[in-house]
Amino acid sequence: MNLTKTLMTSTALTVAASMSFAESHMANEMTIVSWGGAYSNSQQKAYHDPYMEKTGVKIINDESSNEAVAKLRAMNEAGNVTWDVVDVVAADALRLCDEGLAMEIDPDEMLADGDDGSKASDDFGDLLVGDCFIPQIVYSTTVGYRTDLVGDKAPTDICALFDLEAYPGKRSLEKRPINNMEWALLCDGVAKDEVYDVLETAEGQQQALDKLATIKDNVVWWSAGADTPQLLADGEVIMGSTYNGRLFSLIEEQNQPVAMLWDAQVFDLDGWIIPTGLTDERKARALDYIMFATDTKRLADQAKYIAYGPARKSSAPLVDKHAELGIDMAPHMPTDPENAKNTFLYNYEFWADYRDDIDAKFQAWLVQ
Amino acid sequence: MSDAPTVQTAASSAAEARAADAAHTGPMLAADGTPLKKSLNRALRLQKVRALALIGPLLIFVLVTFIAPIADMLFRSVENEIVSNTLPRTTDMLAEWDAKGTEFPQEPIFEALYDDMFFAKEAKLHTRLGSRLNYELTGVSSLFRKTGRKVDDMGEVYQDQFEDLDDFWKTGENWNSLMASDGWLVAMDGWKKSDGKQPPFELREGIAEMLPATTETYVRFADFIQNQDEDNLYKKDPWAIVYSSLHADLTGQNSVASYTGPAAAELKAAAAAAPAFETVNFSEAFRDIDKDWHALDVWQTIKVYSPKYTSGYFLNAVDMQKSVDGPELRPENERIYGILFWRTIVMSVVITGSCILLGYPVAWILANLPVRQANLLLILVLLPFWTSLLVRTSAWKVMLQQEGVINDTLVWLGLVATDDRLALINNQTGTIIAMTHILLPFMILPLYSVMQTIQPSYLRAAKSLGATNWTAFWRVYFPQSIPGIGAGSILVFILAIGYYITPAIVGGTSGTFISNRIAYHISSSLNWGLGAALGAILLAAVLLLYYAYDKIVGIDNVKLG
Numbered sequence: 001m002n003l004t005k006t007l008m009t010s011t012a013l014t015v016a017a018s019m020s021f022a023e024s025h026m027a028n029e030m031t032i033v034s035w036g037g038a039y040s041n042s043q044q045k046a047y048h049d050p051y052m053e054k055t056g057v058k059i060i061n062d063e064s065s066n067e068a069v070a071k072l073r074a075m076n077e078a079g080n081v082t083w084d085v086v087d088v089v090a091a092d093a094l095r096l097c098d099e100g101l102a103m104e105i106d107p108d109e110m111l112a113d114g115d116d117g118s119k120a121s122d123d124f125g126d127l128l129v130g131d132c133f134i135p136q137i138v139y140s141t142t143v144g145y146r147t148d149l150v151g152d153k154a155p156t157d158i159c160a161l162f163d164l165e166a167y168p169g170k171r172s173l174e175k176r177p178i179n180n181m182e183w184a185l186l187c188d189g190v191a192k193d194e195v196y197d198v199l200e201t202a203e204g205q206q207q208a209l210d211k212l213a214t215i216k217d218n219v220v221w222w223s224a225g226a227d228t229p230q231l232l233a234d235g236e237v238i239m240g241s242t243y244n245g246r247l248f249s250l251i252e253e254q255n256q257p258v259a260m261l262w263d264a265q266v267f268d269l270d271g272w273i274i275p276t277g278l279t280d281e282r283k284a285r286a287l288d289y290i291m292f293a294t295d296t297k298r299l300a301d302q303a304k305y306i307a308y309g310p311a312r313k314s315s316a317p318l319v320d321k322h323a324e325l326g327i328d329m330a331p332h333m334p335t336d337p338e339n340a341k342n343t344f345l346y347n348y349e350f351w352a353d354y355r356d357d358i359d360a361k362f363q364a365w366l367v368q
Numbered sequence: 369m370s371d372a373p374t375v376q377t378a379a380s381s382a383a384e385a386r387a388a389d390a391a392h393t394g395p396m397l398a399a400d401g402t403p404l405k406k407s408l409n410r411a412l413r414l415q416k417v418r419a420l421a422l423i424g425p426l427l428i429f430v431l432v433t434f435i436a437p438i439a440d441m442l443f444r445s446v447e448n449e450i451v452s453n454t455l456p457r458t459t460d461m462l463a464e465w466d467a468k469g470t471e472f473p474q475e476p477i478f479e480a481l482y483d484d485m486f487f488a489k490e491a492k493l494h495t496r497l498g499s500r501l502n503y504e505l506t507g508v509s510s511l512f513r514k515t516g517r518k519v520d521d522m523g524e525v526y527q528d529q530f531e532d533l534d535d536f537w538k539t540g541e542n543w544n545s546l547m548a549s550d551g552w553l554v555a556m557d558g559w560k561k562s563d564g565k566q567p568p569f570e571l572r573e574g575i576a577e578m579l580p581a582t583t584e585t586y587v588r589f590a591d592f593i594q595n596q597d598e599d600n601l602y603k604k605d606p607w608a609i610v611y612s613s614l615h616a617d618l619t620g621q622n623s624v625a626s627y628t629g630p631a632a633a634e635l636k637a638a639a640a641a642a643p644a645f646e647t648v649n650f651s652e653a654f655r656d657i658d659k660d661w662h663a664l665d666v667w668q669t670i671k672v673y674s675p676k677y678t679s680g681y682f683l684n685a686v687d688m689q690k691s692v693d694g695p696e697l698r699p700e701n702e703r704i705y706g707i708l709f710w711r712t713i714v715m716s717v718v719i720t721g722s723c724i725l726l727g728y729p730v731a732w733i734l735a736n737l738p739v740r741q742a743n744l745l746l747i748l749v750l751l752p753f754w755t756s757l758l759v760r761t762s763a764w765k766v767m768l769q770q771e772g773v774i775n776d777t778l779v780w781l782g783l784v785a786t787d788d789r790l791a792l793i794n795n796q797t798g799t800i801i802a803m804t805h806i807l808l809p810f811m812i813l814p815l816y817s818v819m820q821t822i823q824p825s826y827l828r829a830a831k832s833l834g835a836t837n838w839t840a841f842w843r844v845y846f847p848q849s850i851p852g853i854g855a856g857s858i859l860v861f862i863l864a865i866g867y868y869i870t871p872a873i874v875g876g877t878s879g880t881f882i883s884n885r886i887a888y889h890i891s892s893s894l895n896w897g898l899g900a901a902l903g904a905i906l907l908a909a910v911l912l913l914y915y916a917y918d919k920i921v922g923i924d925n926v927k928l929g
């Protein structure tokens with residue numbers, strides 16, 4: 001008698017529990033993949049903490065964005081995708097989308113409208129690269145230089161990179177063709193709007209490599225974003241390219257004698273993708289998180305912790321002071337009008353096509 | 369053997385005896401009367417099974433977690449099914465096409481391409497193929513992406529005309545009444561989403577003979593909707609491609625005049641109107657999307673990479689490429705892997721050599737000190753083992769860079785001018801220094817354990833017989849320590865050849881290894897096939913060197929202790 005009763009109660013409880021779970025239709029735990037360091041920290045404060053508070057969901061952080069493309073492909077082949085939302089650069093998002101590893105996004109349906117009432121597709125505008133990418137920040141690859149080593153003629157122009165007479169010493173450049181080839185052509189007399197037309201041809205690629213060859217002996221090639229800041233701080237190089245947020249922390253947080261050369265900075269985008277192959281509950285949870293984390297306020301909040309520009313137009317006016325340093329963040333944004341006088345936007349279509357080819361030539365040129 | 373007691377056996381065991389031991393006149397017997405060989409075998413088999421059971425768990429573990437993934441990865445270096453799986457019709461038809469000629473393919477091939485691209489696009493496979501072929505020909509990636517976006521519109525010409533002719537053709541229900549069996553229609557009528565899986569689509573009898581192209585396309589469409597999209601096929605309006613197939617059928621050989629089944633009137637009206645329809649030239653339609661579809665090299669690439677298995681990745685890995693005329697060398701400004709393979713081997717040899725030079729004296733001292741002091745010193749050797757590889761490599765960065773500790777010291781001592789500091793990092797020197805340090809324990813430990821076993825009395829004996837210190841060392845001590853050098857060298861060399869973190873951090877451009885390119889292809893360019901081919905070549909090189917080592921020095925001479 002007693003046993004039957006217990007059994008019945010517990011059955012009823014189980015049914016009730018599973019029903020309430022079915023009602024919510026969303027997983028209670030999610031894994032978010034990002035880059036780690038100061039960047040993940042800014043996301044934790046601007047997105048994760050408020051979201052956990054609002055929903056009670058448990059967020060697990062994974063710092064694997066560096067190899068996200070390869071890992072997602074491996075997970076997909078194994079049929080066991082353990083990530084719910086992944087932070088990647090736009091070029092990788094495009095690759096993942098092409099490979100069928102990232103879910104297609106309908107911005108107006110899946111993303112929040114802007115605070116100013118604009119549709120998500122208008123608010124993000126051109127930054128919605130490809131079909132799967134949900135933009136989050138605009139960052140730029142730009143050049144920083146040692147103010148104490150350049151003498152009294154501070155560089156104002158990207159071609160200072162190639163001017164060994166005025167600025168003798170080593171410079172650090174990224175160990176890949178992207179950005180370097182564009183800068184080389186620009187400083188070899190190619191007009192800005194013709195750069196990619198020239199770079200499509202074998203002669204144009206050779207022209208860029210020849211220009212880079214003039215400084216080849218004076219270049220330290222970096223592959224991690226932290227390299228240039230370290231080289232600048234140690235005085236190993238007189239100038240070098242890296243991400244603007246890294247330079248910001250070198251200048252403002254570590255007070256090094258370094259300044260930014262915003263000229264010909266290359267805008268790039270970083271944002272989210274949702275992997276394919278999630279269960280319905282996890283997909284619903286991922287979409288709910290994305291809807292929350294990419295709204296106008298959240299994107300503007302992130303700029304309090306790191307010097308990257310929010311991807312929504314409607315977020316720009318809300319950008320505030322740095323949460324700890326108390327300095328105004330707007331002038332440190334790559335998108336600030338004063339900094340963005342001469343800019344490039346990373347050409348995703350071009351590099352998706354030409355990356356393998358030009359990279360092969362670039363690496364061959366490097367080792368020869 | 370010969371003086372052991374032998375017994376002539378009976379006829380029944382004579383055959384066994386011959387088989388077991390033809391050379392002898394008869395087999396030996398065990399105490400229970402069975403042939404000795406047999407009972408010995410039985411006992412041995414039991415032992416073998418027991419041994420196997422003991423190593424079984426490890427064997428299975430190694431197979432599952434090590435051998436199988438490596439084999440799977442290496443298999444990708446030849447696997448190339450993606451092309452023929454994504455474009456099955458096109459690759460079939462391309463077999464007939466003369467790739468060496470100057471004519472690009474004719475209309476039927478473009479029709480096949482339309483077919484393949486349409487289904488590939490629905491399954492979102494076309495971009496994957498685009499990235500695959502982009503490794504071989506720049507620009508294919510965006511060509512496929514662009515084509516996928518516009519391939520929908522191509523067949524709409526037919527769809528619009530059928531729909532303008534009669535509203536009947538607009539809806540999936542009507543199409544199903546024509547194409548599907550009555551049994552399936554009844555089953556679908558009663559089906560609700562909550563029932564789970566849909567009844568699988570069944571064709572109406574006779575429809576395949578009358579409308580062969582439409583049937584084929586519709587079956588693929590139905591299969592996709594039911595199994596991939598898991599949509600309700602009964603209500604799903606067909607894709608544009610079904611209409612172009614219907615147009616092809618109605619303007620083709622087969623007549624629908626005698627058809628009396630459902631929708632006969634609509635079908636006959638359509639058949640009457642179809643010949644007057646505006647038609648699509650797929651070759652031109654593809655050219656309108658992108659002029660590259662009328663470029664020879666795109667088609668040559670598709671044809672060259674049509675087979676299910678390709679040597680293309682291996683050719684790429686040795687600075688060659690696959691073309692319609694067979695393998696050819698890449699242009700000089702794209703050759704990189706030959707240099708990198710050679711550099712990897714040469715630098716690994718140099719690193720092994722410097723490990724021997726630095727490690728041998730240390731091991732000698734360790735072996736000749738009292739145990740207590742030796743253990744203390746051994747800790748110093750092992751200390752780097754307990755430190756993260758990244759930390760050790762980054763520490764070398766601080767030491768070696770131009771404003772680093774070593775250069776600063778040299779400038780302070782006045783040995784080096786301050787504007788002429790030594791370049792010790794971001795080149796081969798940096799890689800050799802850092803890797804020698806990191807791999808040194810792998811040399812010292814086997815050397816130490818071998819030297820411990822060398823009797824000091826041998827040296828004393830040599831000296832008492834009149835040998836000089838050098839002769840005693842060179843003729844007596846050194847030969848006995850060679851097994852340790854062999855073991856250490858193999859360990860260091862094989863570890864060095866596959867290193868990639870350290871060369872990536874301190875190697876600059878002249879000090880990077882082939883493994884850095886493999887890592888790039890695995891994690892960044894996603895060209896796993898090429899990465900696998902490079903890895904397979906590296907593995908083969910190591911095995912070859914191991915074999916050569918075994919022939920020259922002999923692997924039995926290697927001792928780890």
